[in-house]
Structure formats: C-alpha cells, structure tokens
Amino acid sequence: MNSTKTAALVLWAALPCLLGFGILVMKNQVQNLEKELVSINRDIQDDIKTIHVLKAEWSHLNSPARLRKLAFKHISLNPIKAEQIINYSALPFEYENNDTNRRLLAQKNIAGYAEHNKNLKKLVKAQR
Amino acid sequence: MLGKYFSKGKKDDFYLPGEEIKLGKNIGSYIPEKDPLATCKNRLALAALGFVCVYAVIALRLFDVCISGDYVARKENASASQARVLISNPIKRADILDRNGVVIATSLPTVNLYANPSKIFNPKKTAQELSKILPELKYETIYRKLTSNSKFVYIKRNLTPSQQYQINYLGVPGLEFENGEKRIYPHKNLFAHILGSTNIDNVGVSGIEKELNERLTQSDIPLQLTVDAGIQDTIRLHLAEAVKKFRAISGTAILMDTNTSEIIAMVSLPDYDPNSSINPNSKALFNMATKGVYEPGSVLKIFNAAMSLDSGKVRVADKFDATEPLKLKYNVIKDYKGENRWLSVPEIMIYSSNIGSARMALKVGGNEQKDFMQKIGFFDELDIEVAEKGRPIKPNGWSEGTIATVAYGYGLAVTPLHVITAFSAVVNGGIYHKPTLLKTAEHDDGKRIISYNTSKSMRDLLRLVVVEGSGKRANVKGYEVAGKTGTALKLSDDGKYVNKKVRTTFVATFPVSNPRYSLLLMMDEPKATDETCGYVTSGWNAVPTAGKLIEDLAPQLNIKANYDLDEQRRSRIIEAAY
Numbered sequence: 001m002n003s004t005k006t007a008a009l010v011l012w013a014a015l016p017c018l019l020g021f022g023i024l025v026m027k028n029q030v031q032n033l034e035k036e037l038v039s040i041n042r043d044i045q046d047d048i049k050t051i052h053v054l055k056a057e058w059s060h061l062n063s064p065a066r067l068r069k070l071a072f073k074h075i076s077l078n079p080i081k082a083e084q085i086i087n088y089s090a091l092p093f094e095y096e097n098n099d100t101n102r103r104l105l106a107q108k109n110i111a112g113y114a115e116h117n118k119n120l121k122k123l124v125k126a127q128r
Numbered sequence: 129m130l131g132k133y134f135s136k137g138k139k140d141d142f143y144l145p146g147e148e149i150k151l152g153k154n155i156g157s158y159i160p161e162k163d164p165l166a167t168c169k170n171r172l173a174l175a176a177l178g179f180v181c182v183y184a185v186i187a188l189r190l191f192d193v194c195i196s197g198d199y200v201a202r203k204e205n206a207s208a209s210q211a212r213v214l215i216s217n218p219i220k221r222a223d224i225l226d227r228n229g230v231v232i233a234t235s236l237p238t239v240n241l242y243a244n245p246s247k248i249f250n251p252k253k254t255a256q257e258l259s260k261i262l263p264e265l266k267y268e269t270i271y272r273k274l275t276s277n278s279k280f281v282y283i284k285r286n287l288t289p290s291q292q293y294q295i296n297y298l299g300v301p302g303l304e305f306e307n308g309e310k311r312i313y314p315h316k317n318l319f320a321h322i323l324g325s326t327n328i329d330n331v332g333v334s335g336i337e338k339e340l341n342e343r344l345t346q347s348d349i350p351l352q353l354t355v356d357a358g359i360q361d362t363i364r365l366h367l368a369e370a371v372k373k374f375r376a377i378s379g380t381a382i383l384m385d386t387n388t389s390e391i392i393a394m395v396s397l398p399d400y401d402p403n404s405s406i407n408p409n410s411k412a413l414f415n416m417a418t419k420g421v422y423e424p425g426s427v428l429k430i431f432n433a434a435m436s437l438d439s440g441k442v443r444v445a446d447k448f449d450a451t452e453p454l455k456l457k458y459n460v461i462k463d464y465k466g467e468n469r470w471l472s473v474p475e476i477m478i479y480s481s482n483i484g485s486a487r488m489a490l491k492v493g494g495n496e497q498k499d500f501m502q503k504i505g506f507f508d509e510l511d512i513e514v515a516e517k518g519r520p521i522k523p524n525g526w527s528e529g530t531i532a533t534v535a536y537g538y539g540l541a542v543t544p545l546h547v548i549t550a551f552s553a554v555v556n557g558g559i560y561h562k563p564t565l566l567k568t569a570e571h572d573d574g575k576r577i578i579s580y581n582t583s584k585s586m587r588d589l590l591r592l593v594v595v596e597g598s599g600k601r602a603n604v605k606g607y608e609v610a611g612k613t614g615t616a617l618k619l620s621d622d623g624k625y626v627n628k629k630v631r632t633t634f635v636a637t638f639p640v641s642n643p644r645y646s647l648l649l650m651m652d653e654p655k656a657t658d659e660t661c662g663y664v665t666s667g668w669n670a671v672p673t674a675g676k677l678i679e680d681l682a683p684q685l686n687i688k689a690n691y692d693l694d695e696q697r698r699s700r701i702i703e704a705a706y
Contacts, residue, residue, distance in 0.1 A: 055234060060315075
C-alpha cells in the first residue's frame with residue numbers, strides 16, 4: 001500500500017475518533033456544569049425566599065407600636081416637646097473675656113447642667 | 129482514491145477504465161474542454177465542494193450550539209419554560225413599601241397540600257392520619273375530599289414546615305405539595321384600609337391591592353407609597369384614644385403634604401387585621417376617609433370664604449348682617465351661638481356664622497359657587513389609588529336655598545379626602561394637586577383654583593380661628609396651627625337632622641407661615657364627657673385631639689418650632705427693661 005494513502009487513511013480514521021472523544025468529554029462537562037447550575041439556581045431561589053421571610057420579620061420587629069413599647073420599657077426618654085427646641089440666640093449663655101473666669105464659668109455651667117439633668121431624671125421617674 | 133489529489137506528479141499514470149484506448153484514438157485532435165478525465169475531475173471537485181459546504185455549515189452550527197452563549201438566550205426567549213440562566217423570583221406578587229422603604233406588605237413562600245383522590249388507595253386511613261396532623265380540619269371533611277370524583281382537590285393551603293414534614297413522612301402516594309405564597313402585612317391593622325387585602329388566590333380584593341392588582345402581579349419591583357409608618361402609627365394611636373374617650377362610632381384622620389397632595393397617613397377606625405382569616409364586620413371594612421361621603425358642615429365655610437374673596441365681590445373688611453336669622457323662601461338660617469350683630473369676614477370665620485356665610489355666598493352668586501365647587505373637585509369621584517371611592521352627592525338644583533346651605537356645609541356631601549385635598553390647595557398658595565398614594569419622582573403641575581393673595585388672606589383667617597375662635601385648643605405653641613372646625617348634624621333615617629348626633633371635623637395646616645402639612649380629623653357621633661362640659665361640638669373633641677396630635681407629630685415631621693415673633697419681641701423688651 002502506498003505510504004501517502006496510508007497516512008491519509010490513518011488521518012481520516014483518527015480525526016472522527018478524536019472528534020468523537022472530544023465531543024464526549026465536552027458533553028460530560030456540560031452536563032456537570034448544568035447540574036451545578038440547577039443546584040445553584042435552586043439555592044438562589046431558596047435564598048430569595050429566605051430573604052423575603054427575613055424582610056417580613058424585620059419589618060414586623062420594627063413596627064412602630066412594638067418599638068414604642070420597647071422604648072418606653074428600656075429608655076427613660078419622653079417624646080420631644082416644642083418648648084424643648086429653642087434658638088441658639090435664646091440660650092442663656094454668659095460670656096467672660098478673661099481666660100480663668102471663662103473656665104470657672106464653664107465649670108459652674110457643667111455643674112449646673114448635672115444638677116439639672118438629675119432633676120429631669122427624677123421628674124421622668126415621677127411621671128411614670 | 130483521494131490520494132490522487134495530493135500527488136500531482138503521478139496523475140498521468142492514472143486512467144479510468146477504457147480511457148487509454150480513447151486516448152490512443154484521438155491523439156491527433158485532442159480537445160481539452162471535452163476531455164472526459166477533466167470532466168470527471170471537475171465533477172469530483174464540485175461534489176467535494178458540496179460536502180465541504182455541508183460540513184462547514186454543520187461545524188458552524190456546532191460551534192454556535194456549544195460555544196456561543198447566544199443560543200441559550202435565544203431559545204429561552206422562544207420558550208419560557210426552559211429558563212435556565214435567569215432566575216425568576218419565586219415570589220410573584222410585588223412588595224409594598226412605605227416612603228422610607230419599610231416593608232408594609234409582602235408575600236411569604238408557603239406550601240399547599242392537594243390530593244389526587246384517584247391515586248389514594250386507603251382514603252379512610254389517610255384521612256385519619258391527616259386529621260391528626262391538621263387538627264383544624266375535621267376527619268369527615270378530609271374523607272369527603274379524598275373520596276370525591278375529581279382528580280385535584282385542595283386539602284389545606286399554607287402548611288407550616290413541620291406539618292409539611294409530617295405529611296411527607298406519611299409517604300402516601302396521591303398527596304402532593306404545591307408551592308404557593310401568602311400575603312402578609314407585618315404592621316397588622318396599621319395600613320388596613322390603605323393596602324386592603326387579597327383573597328386566597330392572591331388576587332387583591334380591596335384597597336391598593338385591588339386597584340393596582342395588575343401592577344403588583346406584573347412586576348416584582350416593590351411598589352413605594354407616600355405613607356410613613358411612624359407617622360401613621362402616631363396618628364392611629366391618638367385617634368384610637370380619642371374615639372375611645374368620646375365613645376365615637378368611628379373616626380378618621382388624614383395627614384397630607386400640603387404642597388404636593390401626597391398622603392402621609394390615612395387612618396380610618398374601626399379597622400381590622402388583614403392577616404387574620406376571620407372576616408371582619410362591614411363597619412371595620414368601611415374606609416371612612418375615601419369611601420364615606422358626609423356633609424362637611426362648617427368646614428365648608430373655608431371654601432365659601434376662599435370663593436367669595438377670590439371672586440373680588442367680597443373683601444376681608446366687608447361686614448355682613450347677622451343680627452337676626454336669615455329668612456329664605458323655604459328655610460330659616462340660624463347661628464349656633466349668635467353674635468346678633470354685623471360681622472366682618474374674619475369674625476364670620478372666628479364665630480363660624482352660618483348667616484354671615486350664607487350672605488357672603490348669596491352676594492357672590494350661585495353660578496360662581498357651583499363653578500368653584502366643581503373646580504375644587506367636590507362634584508367628582510377622586511382619582512385615588514384605593515379601590516374604595518366615594519361619589520359625592522350634590523344638590524339637584526341650585527336655588528337660593530341651596531346657595532345658602534352649601535355656604536355653611538349642608539346639602540353637599542363629599543369624602544374627607546375631598547375636603548383635605550381642597551383645603552391643601554386653599555392654603556398652599558392656590559394650586560390644586562390630585563391626591564396620591566404613590567411615591568413618584570415627579571408630580572403634576574396642578575391647577576390654580578384661587579390667586580396667591582387670596583390664599584394668603586385665607587391663611588391669616590384660618591390662623592385667627594385657631595388663635596381666637598373655636599380652634600383654640602389646637603393652638604400648639606411653636607407650630608403656628610391654622611384651621612377650621614366643623615360640627616355637622618347627622619341625618620336620621622327619616623331624613624331629619626337630629627340634635628346632639630353630630631359628626632365633628634377639624635382641618636388644620638401647620639406651620640401657617642409656610643404650610644407643609646394639612647391634617648383632617650373627623651369623629652362620628654362623639655359623646656359629651658365631663659371634660660367637654662356636656663358639649664359635643666368639634667372644639668371640644670376633634671380640636672384638642674388634633675392639638676395633641678400635632679404636638680407629637682411636628683418633631684417627627686422635622687418641623688422647627690417657631691414661636692410667635694410678637695411673643696419673642698415682647699419677652700426681649702421685658703428682658704431689656706431689667
């Protein structure tokens with residue numbers, strides 16, 4: 001048999017085999033990937049569902065009625081009143097030119113505020 | 129054979145059968161075109177070309193299918209059943225959010241149990257087992273379902289996970305699960321009337337769920353509303369307290385953005401829990417704010433005054449005779465607490481004079497009054513995004529008597545939402561916007577109903593009502609409330625007005641120097657208490673409730689307290705004197 005003819009025959013016989021094998025491998029890989037895709041999709045759907053449930057729960061836990069109850073129970077604060085908000089210019093601040101005097105004034109103010117806060121807390125407790 | 133094409137040098141040695149004989153014969157007159165060998169070669173080449181083309185097409189297609197991703201996408205478009213790349217949201221109905229993005233309606237994934245009775249061998253035993261797992265279902269009901277002739281029957285919807293597990297554990301063929309979803313409202317009663325509810329098949333049956341059912345099912349993008357959960361809760365709390373305190377039949381409150389007519393809160397009491405499977409009674413289902421049509425009473429004097437001032441025929445300083453009841457052809461108009469003297473327009477508002485209002489309207493005329501009522505939308509159903517909409521009841525003719533009675537709020541019945549929308553337009557500078565519950569980026573331009581200057585004088589008049597008139601108890605320090613009270617007598621079943629059975633209303637805006645919010649509060653049949661000294665008028669129940677409400681709401685709405693400038697100046701003078 002002619003050597004070129006043999007070469008050609010071998011080539012044409014090997015090519016389909018190689019191609020067939022290649023396609024088999026590829027098909028296998030695609031199948032695996034598809035399985036993976038299906039499972040990932042299922043996971044995503046489950047996650048979306050879980051997120052929905054958690055969102056609903058979050059909204060339920062944040063409902064104003066519940067927050068009000070909790071705030072009343074745990075924080076000693078009352079709703080703010082209009083009288084509590086005043087302009088800066090209306091603040092009863094004194095001003096001292098001298099440095100030491102200013103420091104003394106600040107100390108006095110702080111002490112005064114501490115006293116004031118104590119009274120406020122007592123008042124809140126008494127109100128309840 | 130194919131080797132021939134690859135070995136050019138040897139082609140002379142190759143002959144087809146019988147060819148060498150022909151060659152020998154025609155050696156002298158050789159015509160290349162008609163050479164049979166050349167013809168064969170050409171045919172072979174042509175055939176080979178054909179095969180090459182076919183294989184090229186196959187190769188291209190193979191490449192297209194295997195490597196290029198377009199194919200999958202194209203096929204997916206063709207058949208939606210094979211959605212493999214894009215995940216669809218398992219929850220089909222869109223969520224509803226409030227203006228700050230808080231979820232106020234959502235759907236939860238659940239599992240429904242159905243049976244195929246033809247596949248169940250032992251219905252008796254299956255029914256027994258199922259009634260054990262689902263104690264709320266009776267054995268007989270399940271047994272009847274399992275022995276029916278159909279091929280599909282729902283046993284129970286919305287199973288709990290543990291119930292699903294137990295039923296699955298039974299391993300009965302013929303019992304199947306189906307993915308479903310259940311609409312839930314995490315805030316329970318709070319938005320009952322705005323949102324409405326859905327039926328067992330997830331189709332909206334009331335409220336926004338019904339009106340925007342298509343939008344909610346077509347896209348899973350959340351729908352954002354203009355309502356605010358926090359504000360709504362505060363308003364509901366105060367209203368519920370007031371309804372209880374004054375033993376009213378029902379109550380409603382609406383808070384609206386004055387400049388855009390966005391509804392920030394809308395409460396109607398009594399309400400119901402849309403999550404509950406128990407059907408609420410018809411009274412709880414009724415949305416007073418958008419469905420109920422009522423004669424607004426003295427509140428309509430606001431629009432009467434606005435119409436009169438805007439027509440140019442009445443000026444603020446004009447005085448009207450209220451010395452004695454106004455006698456018309458068929459009726460006599462009296463004042464509730466008559467001043468029995470001539471009253472200016474501000475005084476008519478402060479003392480809420482029926483006679484004065486009627487005289488103002490009569491001076492302006494019926495046609496203009498009718499046109500104005502048309503302009504502020506009092507003759508048409510409102511275009512609002514809830515399914516429950518009330519159609520106004522308007523008088524048949526427009527006689528002198530009608531002009532006079534409409535002027536002080538009788539003979540024309542509209543919904544509370546009509547009143548608050550028109551009121552917002554009167555105080556915001558004269559521009560009417562359609563009320564809305566949907567938060568969108570742009571708003572309609574609105575239409576002008578009164579001039580800017582008329583709106584300004586109306587604000588001053590309404591402020592006077594709160595400072596000096598019937599709205600005194602709502603004069604919250606710092607928030608410049610302006611408004612008008614209304615106490616409308618209720619019609620009894622035989623068509624007569626009954627004393628002491630009233631519907632009280634208060635509409636207000638704050639802060640009046642730059643109106644941002646309008647509030648309407650209405651109570652049906654509030655009773656007198658010790659605190660109200662036996663009165664049932666608006667000034668004793670609706671107004672103080674609104675006052676407390678505004679005091680609580682204003683800091684939540686981020687409104688800066690602004691004390692009366694005069695008051696500030698006075699205190700500064702006193703300070704300077706020391």
